Structures are given as structure tokens and as C-alpha cells.
Amino acid sequence: MSHQIRFSRTGGPEVLEWCESEPLPPGEGEARVRHHAVGLNYIDVYHRSGLYPVPLPSGLGLEAAGEVEAVGPGVTGLKPGDRVAYAGGPLGAYAEVRNLPADRLVILPDALSYEQGAAMMLQGLTAQYLLRRTYRVQSGDTILIHAAAGGVGLIVCQWAKALGATVIGTVGSDDKAALARAHGCDHAIVYTREKVSERVRALTGGQGVQVVYDSIGRDTFMDSLACLAPLGMMVSFGNASGPVDAFDPGVLARMGSLFLTRPSLFHYAARREQLVAMADELFAVVTSGQVRLSIGQRYALQDVAAAHRDLEARRTTGSTILIP
Incomplete structure (x- = not known):
């Protein structure tokens, strides 16, 4: 049996x-x-x-x-x-x-x-559609991936690096930061002691990133938007901290005519x-x-x-x- x-x-x-x-x-x-x-x-x-x-x-x-x-x-x-x-x-x-x-x-x-x-x-196919179809990462792009030391995160870090992108990742500890860096993450932000959007702006000379891949949801959503360059894309593909609260779509215009998508494999x-x-x-x-x-x-x-x-x-x- x-x-x-x-x-x-x-x-x-x-x-x-x-x-x-x-x-x-x-x-x-x-x-x-x-x-x-x-x-x-x-x-x-x-x-x-x-x-x-x-x-x-x-x-x-x-x-x-x-x-x-x-x-x-x-x-x-x-x-x-x-x-x-x-x-x-x-x-x-x-x-x-x-x-x-x-x-x-x-x-x-x-x-x-x-x-x-x-x-x-599941994690690899998710990374594939995120990087190659939802927002097609190009050499010279700077991206932000939340949970960079997780299963999807480690694949995204390596794959994006192979595509020629600069990779910024968020992690919860120094040990996870070291793991993310060992898998292609150029800059690991420990979110427990740094405000992510402020650090991203500092790393990008105030410009922001072309795309944010966010699987965390409620706790990170608005700060993720604040990381984006004008016309950047917010990819919300998970809800680890809970579903995102309702918000006024006008926020996207005020923050730089941003794009928002909620994709599914x-x-x-x-x-x-x-x-x-x-x-x-x-x-x-x-x-x-x-x-x-x-x-x-x-x-x-x-x-x-x-x-x-x-x-x-x-x-x-x-x-x-x-x-x-």
C-alpha cells in the first residue's frame, strides 16, 4: 500500500x-x-x-x-x-x-x-517566465529580487547575472546574504536593518531599478514600488507575508508611470x-x-x-x- x-x-x-x-x-x-x-x-x-x-x-x-x-x-x-x-x-x-x-x-x-x-x-520555471517573459532582462539592467536566498531567488540571481544584469537582493540575515552573493547577487540588502528602497536608491545613484520581483506581498509592496525607476515594472508573484492591501492605481502614475503585473506560472x-x-x-x-x-x-x-x-x-x- x-x-x-x-x-x-x-x-x-x-x-x-x-x-x-x-x-x-x-x-x-x-x-x-x-x-x-x-x-x-x-x-x-x-x-x-x-x-x-x-x-x-x-x-x-x-x-x-x-x-x-x-x-x-x-x-x-x-x-x-x-x-x-x-x-x-x-x-x-x-x-x-x-x-x-x-x-x-x-x-x-x-x-x-x-x-x-x-x-x-516549479521554482526554475517561475524564474524562467520572470526573467525571459514577464520582464525580459537584458544586459545592463539592474534588478531587485526579494527573498534572494530562497529557492526562486537563488535561481534568479544566477540566471540574471548570466544575462548580464546587476542583481540586488533582499535577505533576512548575514548568512543568507553570503549565500545570495555566492549565487550571483551583487548587492545583498539585509532588510531587518536597512530600508530597502533607500539602499536601492543609493546603489543605483538615485535612479532605481528596471524591475522588482516581489514574492513577499503585503510587507514589501509599497517599498518595492519606491525602488523602481520611471517606467519600471513591479512583478508581484507571491504573498509570503499576506495579500497586498487595496491601493489607488494613481499611485503608479505618481511614482513614475510604473507597470504592475501579478503573473502565474x-x-x-x-x-x-x-x-x-x-x-x-x-x-x-x-x-x-x-x-x-x-x-x-x-x-x-x-x-x-x-x-x-x-x-x-x-x-x-x-x-x-x-x-x-
Whole structure:
């Protein structure tokens, strides 16, 4: 009998339950995958807490890597034994084995381990759309990335540096600042003792940055706007501190005719061909060595509640993986 993590009510990590489960044979267009590693992401906290409501009871988790055990009718391009990875719905990656739509799976290159696959898909694909599509970073740009020592942050720092950008990052401690600098961050701002916008203005000669990538939300939103050069872009892609409060859009005009977007990976990778192209570009920068993956923590899947507590307390760095 295999197992999965489920929850029947929203709340803290204590609502997560280790349950027996045995998937049915894969149906039309599905594949059954035995997970070797599962990714932990902050969006999992949003689903568990109810910030992003889902029908209950529910599985949890959006990212994993493993081996195809079986395919259902109508599936082409996949066969048992293939090494695969994925990021996206439906929820249920916190499982030893599961069925899911085959068109959401991508072949994991032999040069990458299952742990790397689980550590990179959601965060790496997020970095891809942020840097290459939402605001296409060019050589000479100066960017600001919040949570620079986190999973997305470390990938963004390295990738943006490879593109020729100057990278400013925010972190919560000197240890995290050192980690961010080791991964391409030119200037690490410890937000617990410096006002971020003031430091950014000092670093840019008063000009501000071309783009801010902000996954923190409420606590940083207005100060992030204050970091931008005229016509700069504010990319709000997460709510770690809570959802952003309502504000007058006229603020954007007064602060320099700023652009604001709230993107989601699931729209950028909605079509199969988009997903494959994004994954190919991600795999290329990792296998080339331009981006090194940092797996900061490993937990047994059964101990996922402890992983959630550490994530919410900002005790984690880089990517975190769960081992079934």
C-alpha cells in the first residue's frame, strides 16, 4: 500500500495527514508516476492555510520527479521507465505514487538527478517566465529580487547575472546574504536593518531599478514600488507575508508611470508547447552550469509538517525536497 499527504480542513501544518492510498490504473491521457523526490513550495502553504481555497478533502503539492510506471490509453511520447518531472496541478504531489495528466510531464535529462528535478521545476520555471517573459532582462539592467536566498531567488540571481544584469537582493540575515552573493547577487540588502528602497536608491545613484520581483506581498509592496525607476515594472508573484492591501492605481502614475503585473506560472505554461519550451531553456542553463541548484533541506515526506513549519519561519534556504 502506498501513501500520500492529505488534508480535510485548512489551518496550520497540523492539518496534514499521512494516509494510505492506492491509485487506480491510469485513465485516458494519464500516466502513473512513482515519485523519487517531491518539491516543497510556498504555494503549498497557501493551499493548506486556505489563502488559495481548494475543494476539500484534498492532496497537496505541485512538483515532483520520478519514474513512469504505466500509461493510460491515448498517451504518446511516454513509456514505463521514463524519467520525468513536473510542476503544476492537479494537487497531489505529496505522494509516493500518483496518476496525473501525461501532458504535464516533461522528460528529465539523464544529466539531472531526481532530486534536482524536484528542486527545480516549479521554482526554475517561475524564474524562467520572470526573467525571459514577464520582464525580459537584458544586459545592463539592474534588478531587485526579494527573498534572494530562497529557492526562486537563488535561481534568479544566477540566471540574471548570466544575462548580464546587476542583481540586488533582499535577505533576512548575514548568512543568507553570503549565500545570495555566492549565487550571483551583487548587492545583498539585509532588510531587518536597512530600508530597502533607500539602499536601492543609493546603489543605483538615485535612479532605481528596471524591475522588482516581489514574492513577499503585503510587507514589501509599497517599498518595492519606491525602488523602481520611471517606467519600471513591479512583478508581484507571491504573498509570503499576506495579500497586498487595496491601493489607488494613481499611485503608479505618481511614482513614475510604473507597470504592475501579478503573473502565474500556470498561465505561462498552460499549453504543452509552452511548458516544453520553458523546461528546455531551464534544463539548458542548469546543465551548462550557469545555474547551480541549491538544495538546502531534505525531509522525509511523512515529516512534511516540520518542513512547512521551517518554511513559514524562514528557516530554509534554497530549495527544499521531500523524500517519499
